[in-house]
Amino acid sequence: MEEKEEELKLLGTKLSPFSWRIIWVLKLKGIEYDFIEEDLRNKSQLLLSSNPVHKKVPVLIHGGKAIPESIIILLYIEETWLKNPILPNDPYERSQALFWAKFADEKFLPEIEMAFSSTGDDQVKAVELATAALEVLEGEIKGKRFFGGDRIGFVDVVVGWIAYWLEMVEEAACFKVSNSKKFPSLHSWMNNFLEVTVIRENLPSPDDLRIFFHDLRQVKCDSLTQEIK
Amino acid sequence: MAEEVKVMGMWISPFSRRVELALKLKGVSYEYIEEDLANKSPLLLKYNPIHKKIPVLLHNEKIFIESTVILEYIDETWEGYSLLPEDPYQRAMARFWVKFIDEKCGTAVWIACWSEGKDQEKAMEEAWEHLRTLENELKGKKFFGGETIGLVDIAANLIALWFGIFEEVAGIKLLDEEKLPILCRWIEQFLSCDLVKESLPPRDELLMFFQARKEAITASKSMVYKI
Numbered sequence: 001m002e003e004k005e006e007e008l009k010l011l012g013t014k015l016s017p018f019s020w021r022i023i024w025v026l027k028l029k030g031i032e033y034d035f036i037e038e039d040l041r042n043k044s045q046l047l048l049s050s051n052p053v054h055k056k057v058p059v060l061i062h063g064g065k066a067i068p069e070s071i072i073i074l075l076y077i078e079e080t081w082l083k084n085p086i087l088p089n090d091p092y093e094r095s096q097a098l099f100w101a102k103f104a105d106e107k108f109l110p111e112i113e114m115a116f117s118s119t120g121d122d123q124v125k126a127v128e129l130a131t132a133a134l135e136v137l138e139g140e141i142k143g144k145r146f147f148g149g150d151r152i153g154f155v156d157v158v159v160g161w162i163a164y165w166l167e168m169v170e171e172a173a174c175f176k177v178s179n180s181k182k183f184p185s186l187h188s189w190m191n192n193f194l195e196v197t198v199i200r201e202n203l204p205s206p207d208d209l210r211i212f213f214h215d216l217r218q219v220k221c222d223s224l225t226q227e228i229k
Numbered sequence: 230m231a232e233e234v235k236v237m238g239m240w241i242s243p244f245s246r247r248v249e250l251a252l253k254l255k256g257v258s259y260e261y262i263e264e265d266l267a268n269k270s271p272l273l274l275k276y277n278p279i280h281k282k283i284p285v286l287l288h289n290e291k292i293f294i295e296s297t298v299i300l301e302y303i304d305e306t307w308e309g310y311s312l313l314p315e316d317p318y319q320r321a322m323a324r325f326w327v328k329f330i331d332e333k334c335g336t337a338v339w340i341a342c343w344s345e346g347k348d349q350e351k352a353m354e355e356a357w358e359h360l361r362t363l364e365n366e367l368k369g370k371k372f373f374g375g376e377t378i379g380l381v382d383i384a385a386n387l388i389a390l391w392f393g394i395f396e397e398v399a400g401i402k403l404l405d406e407e408k409l410p411i412l413c414r415w416i417e418q419f420l421s422c423d424l425v426k427e428s429l430p431p432r433d434e435l436l437m438f439f440q441a442r443k444e445a446i447t448a449s450k451s452m453v454y455k456i
Contacts, residue, residue, distance in 0.1 A: 098301065
């Protein structure tokens with residue numbers, strides 16, 4: 001049996017954008033897999049043994065080998081299934097793509113997480129930092145249909161959550177970063193991204209997401225109130 | 230056509246030193262340009278205008294930033310010595326441990342060094358936990374890369390030299406031979422390699438640099454080493 005036909009499982013959660021990054025790429029490459037929904041309040045033995053260090057999803061299990069961390073999984077998929085590449089061929093362009101994915105995950109995402117989890121001055125500060133990072137991303141997408149050029153690529157998949165999840169996160173926590181007047185190029189990109197068939201057909205229910213973020217925000221606010229007490 | 234390879238870095242930065250070690254392992258000649266981040270040069274602002282950070286690798290007029298991204302570029306561009314394994318799963322594991330070193334070990338050790346009291350105790354426990362997890366990866370191996378230095382070893386330059394400096398300045402002991410025997414053995418092995426020695430700053434000068442800034446670091450608690 002060819003290595004590539006070995007059993008492929010994806011452990012994830014249907015509400016998390018990190019799991020959807022993997023789903024989108026598997027679909028773009030036409031790769032068959034089994035999705036296993038994890039209950040993060042009651043983690044399965046499979047998850048705990050597959051990602052003993054972080055105990056987080058997503059984890060890709062290919063022929064019994066477990067690969068954790070979404071970006072690392074994406075690179076593994078790219079290097080194992082060569083059809084429909086999501087990274088550019090040219091080493092410089094590839095390096096740029098890796099850089100922008102890292103930038104978005106390290107400079108923008110954590111600030112949104114912080115803004116969602118905080119109130120008052122802490123939230124204001126997080127929104128400022130998130131806005132600064134988004135301005136940089138706006139500069140990068142300007143004049144391009146996708147971060148990957150004419151077709152969606154690695155960076156689009158990594159930042160794809162901005163086109164769908166961000167609005168609901170902002171609503172639930174009463175802050176606004178992705179102002180369409182301030183970020184016109186990003187907003188065009190968001191529309192382009194959501195129109196791609198594989199993406200459009202593979203998104204979680206907006207109602208489920210709204211409820212999830214609303215409830216989670218409540219939990220965060222409660223714990224903040226308790227901390228003050 | 231002669232290749233133009235330049236590295237912009239800081240002598241105290243583990244991140245630019247990683248790039249230098251990788252190039253040395255590949256046998257690539259490069260020009261090193263020391264950057265003073267307190268007084269950014271026009272050259273840095275030209276090559277990295279958006280982020281204004283080091284290291285920057287310049288290769289035939291193309292610019293590369295972020296040490297781990299640069300390392301991947303170096304590995305795929307120059308043949309000969311391999312920094313990453315061939316097998317995709319092994320590559321994934323190497324990338325995983327590089328991330329773990331920077332995000333988990335780096336952060337925990339930094340906080341452990343510059344915090345006080347109960348916070349410090351807690352941070353030290355966390356740092357030990359992470360370092361023990363990392364140490365497990367070395368079992369039965371000379372280096373993280375196996376018989377030879379690989380990507381993870383290069384990224385762990387932070388542990389091999391900088392962690393020892395930080396703990397000395399902070400007056401704590403994290404890299405304890407009793408608690409982390411395998412990691413300490415690896416540090417010795419790593420630091421004894423000629424190319425590694427060539428790629429590192431003199432220990433006493435590095436120590437002086439951080440000692441002089443101890444107060445400022447403790448007060449700000451900023452990740453100043455993440456330049």
